[in-house]
Amino acid sequence: MRLLVLEDDAALGPWIDEGLRDAGHVVDLFTDGRDAVIAAMGQSYDVLVLDRMVPGLDGLSVLKSLRQAKVTAPAIFLTALGEVDDRVEGLRAGGDDYLVKPFAFSELLARIEVLVRRPGATEEQTSQLSAGDIILDLHKRTCHRQDRPVDLNPKEFLLLEVFMRSEGRVQTRAMLLERVWSMNFDPTTSVVETHISRLRGKIEKPFGDVLIRTIRGSGYVFEPT
Amino acid sequence: MSSNRLSALLRLSAVRQAFWLLALFSTITLIAWGGTYWFMQREILRAVDARLAARMEAAILMMDAGDTLPRPGDDQTAAIVTSAELDGFRSLDTDPSGPDMRYLLRTTEHGRVLLGENIERQEELRDILSVGMQLSLLATLLATAIAALWLARRGQARLNVVSAGLAQVAEGRLDTRITLEGQDDLSLLAKRINATTERLDNAMAQMRVQSSNIAHDLRTPLARLRAEIETSLIKATEQGRAVSPEELGAALEQIDRITGTFDALLRLARIESGAGREAFASVDLKDLVESVAETFSAVVEDRGQSLSVEIEDAREIRGDRDMLIQLLANLIQNALRHGAEEQTITLRVHGPQLWVSDQGPGIPLDERKSVLRTLYRGEASRQGEGFGLGLSLVRAIAELHGAELTLSDGPEGQGLSVRLRFPSLTEL
Numbered sequence: 233m234r235l236l237v238l239e240d241d242a243a244l245g246p247w248i249d250e251g252l253r254d255a256g257h258v259v260d261l262f263t264d265g266r267d268a269v270i271a272a273m274g275q276s277y278d279v280l281v282l283d284r285m286v287p288g289l290d291g292l293s294v295l296k297s298l299r300q301a302k303v304t305a306p307a308i309f310l311t312a313l314g315e316v317d318d319r320v321e322g323l324r325a326g327g328d329d330y331l332v333k334p335f336a337f338s339e340l341l342a343r344i345e346v347l348v349r350r351p352g353a354t355e356e357q358t359s360q361l362s363a364g365d366i367i368l369d370l371h372k373r374t375c376h377r378q379d380r381p382v383d384l385n386p387k388e389f390l391l392l393e394v395f396m397r398s399e400g401r402v403q404t405r406a407m408l409l410e411r412v413w414s415m416n417f418d419p420t421t422s423v424v425e426t427h428i429s430r431l432r433g434k435i436e437k438p439f440g441d442v443l444i445r446t447i448r449g450s451g452y453v454f455e456p457t
Numbered sequence: 458m459s460s461n462r463l464s465a466l467l468r469l470s471a472v473r474q475a476f477w478l479l480a481l482f483s484t485i486t487l488i489a490w491g492g493t494y495w496f497m498q499r500e501i502l503r504a505v506d507a508r509l510a511a512r513m514e515a516a517i518l519m520m521d522a523g524d525t526l527p528r529p530g531d532d533q534t535a536a537i538v539t540s541a542e543l544d545g546f547r548s549l550d551t552d553p554s555g556p557d558m559r560y561l562l563r564t565t566e567h568g569r570v571l572l573g574e575n576i577e578r579q580e581e582l583r584d585i586l587s588v589g590m591q592l593s594l595l596a597t598l599l600a601t602a603i604a605a606l607w608l609a610r611r612g613q614a615r616l617n618v619v620s621a622g623l624a625q626v627a628e629g630r631l632d633t634r635i636t637l638e639g640q641d642d643l644s645l646l647a648k649r650i651n652a653t654t655e656r657l658d659n660a661m662a663q664m665r666v667q668s669s670n671i672a673h674d675l676r677t678p679l680a681r682l683r684a685e686i687e688t689s690l691i692k693a694t695e696q697g698r699a700v701s702p703e704e705l706g707a708a709l710e711q712i713d714r715i716t717g718t719f720d721a722l723l724r725l726a727r728i729e730s731g732a733g734r735e736a737f738a739s740v741d742l743k744d745l746v747e748s749v750a751e752t753f754s755a756v757v758e759d760r761g762q763s764l765s766v767e768i769e770d771a772r773e774i775r776g777d778r779d780m781l782i783q784l785l786a787n788l789i790q791n792a793l794r795h796g797a798e799e800q801t802i803t804l805r806v807h808g809p810q811l812w813v814s815d816q817g818p819g820i821p822l823d824e825r826k827s828v829l830r831t832l833y834r835g836e837a838s839r840q841g842e843g844f845g846l847g848l849s850l851v852r853a854i855a856e857l858h859g860a861e862l863t864l865s866d867g868p869e870g871q872g873l874s875v876r877l878r879f880p881s882l883t884e885l
Binding site for chain 1: 702703705706707709710712713716717720724751752753755756759779782783786787789790793
């Protein structure tokens with residue numbers, strides 16, 4: 233993918249740049265808002281990663297002018313402003329997602345990937361999801377592994393569904409809280425950990441292998457064998 | 458009174474007001490007095506002139522009939538005179554001590570007739586009345602001035618109490634309270650100022666406690682982070698051993714804890730500023746509690762405890778669902794931390810009320826108030842575990858929702874029960 237990154241911080245910019253390149257993307261890093269606008273007008277990007285506060289033209293204004301120029305690439309804001317109002321303002325300006333600093337790189341990567349999938353992501357109207365030897369029936373709400381039924385409660389089912397839809401990609405705690413429990417805050421209790429450990433108890437333990445790998449300090453990856 | 462003190466007195470707004478009123482009052486009285494004097498004078502002359510004219514007519518009639526000029530009565534004169542003056546009425550006050558006279562001169566066929574009448578008595582009456590009025594004016598002015606000054610000084614003294622109180626508050630002594638007797642607007646003002654100062658005082662105290670809580674909440678992960686990095690660094694430099702992913706992951710976890718504290722702080726600040734109320738929607742307490750139970754029962758069970766839900770006559774309230782979930786999450790977290798082993802945490806809904814009860818040691822009756830005060834007024838200096846940001850958030854969210862927060866015994870007389878009473882939809 234070709235990504236535009238607007239970030240003026242001398243440490244953070246190159247860090248994002250390098251990380252995204254390592255993930256196999258082509259990255260154009262800008263430190264000035266005006267340069268970013270000019271580049272995005274002339275070149276089509278898959279995702280725009282914009283810092284809210286940069287010299288020249290701030291991220292919000294960059295996106296506003298790009299949206300007026302009918303540039304439709306999905307955009308994700310990076311910001312040190314964590315207030316809900318700022319989030320709303322960012323989304324209103326045409327942003328698709330919002331990431332508050334400090335963030336885990338895996339979080340940024342995961343969110344970028346979600347954004348790219350979004351346009352065609354009329355989450356396939358299939359009634360069945362399968363990964364490895366797990367089959368999830370979305371209509372009957374049943375789960376089978378190696379043709380043996382696995383009894384999941386609604387949250388565990390949703391959790392597994394989220395994992396299966398993003399196979400091989402890191403899911404951070406914040407993303408899971410958002411997608412499974414619709415929580416935009418961290419309830420401090422170990423909600424995610426507990427449910428993942430229960431899910432593991434049902435889909436891993438009886439089969440003696442590992443499907444959900446914990447990445448310490450960032451999140452979880454679903455990797456069926 | 459020295460001129461200094463006088464000018465100081467004149468600067469007092471109450472005294473100024475009193476003087477303005479006094480001036481206004483004097484002007485009105487003077488105008489009334491002058492008017493009355495003039496009016497009386499006119500009436501006296503009119504009556505005398507009418508009598509003189511009548512006598513003149515009678516005299517002319519009698520002289521026409523051949524009689525002589527009628528003899529004047531007491532206090533009257535009548536004469537045929539030769540005079541260069543014109544016909545008409547005139548007053549004569551020849552001798553200040555002698556009688557004041559009013560004359561009518563008319564030229565007739567029988568010569569020039571001059572009729573007079575002594576008006577001294579009327580004028581005396583008028584003067585007595587006038588003096589009386591002057592005296593009463595003087596007395597009134599004096600009395601009014603004294604009363605005004607007294608009232609002004611009294612008002613000013615009360616104002617000074619308020620002013621002095623505010624000066625103390627401005628100096629940062631937020632425990633100052635203004636005591637003012639009476640039931641007037643000033644005492645109402647004093648009450649309002651006291652209420653404002655108290656709120657300010659509480660807010661400041663709360664901020665102090667919160668700052669120390671925040672420092673505490675941040676120091677622990679920072680200390681661990683430092684320890685972890687230092688250990689890794691020592692191992693790397695002295696033993697030539699590579700830093701392991703576990704060590705880095707552990708460091709990241711501490712950083713996430715610090716970030717989490719900042720997030721909670723920002724959220725608390727936001728909620729306390731009253732933001733978010735505009736996004737209130739109706740929330741069904743039954744739905745809310747059931748979904749919270751679904752999310753957290755696994756967490757509770759993992760600790761060897763259980764979560765039970767009792768719902769009776771649940772109401773809808775106005776609120777922010779996300780915040781309410783957070784409030785319940787924090788209360789459950791608190792119950793987990795302070796409750797007994799293998800206890801049951803109960804979420805109970807009855808009408809617009811919600812309880813979160815545990816079966817732990819509870820809080821003794823006399824300490825409950827101070828716990829609430831810790832939350833509301835920040836009086837405690839104690840760095841109580843669990844009285845940190847989590848419960849501050851609970852309090853802030855409850856306040857934002859206009860919900861009353863009380864602590865009581867658990868359902869069977871043991872443990873702690875936190876009750877939230879939301880305003881019902883009709884009360885809003």
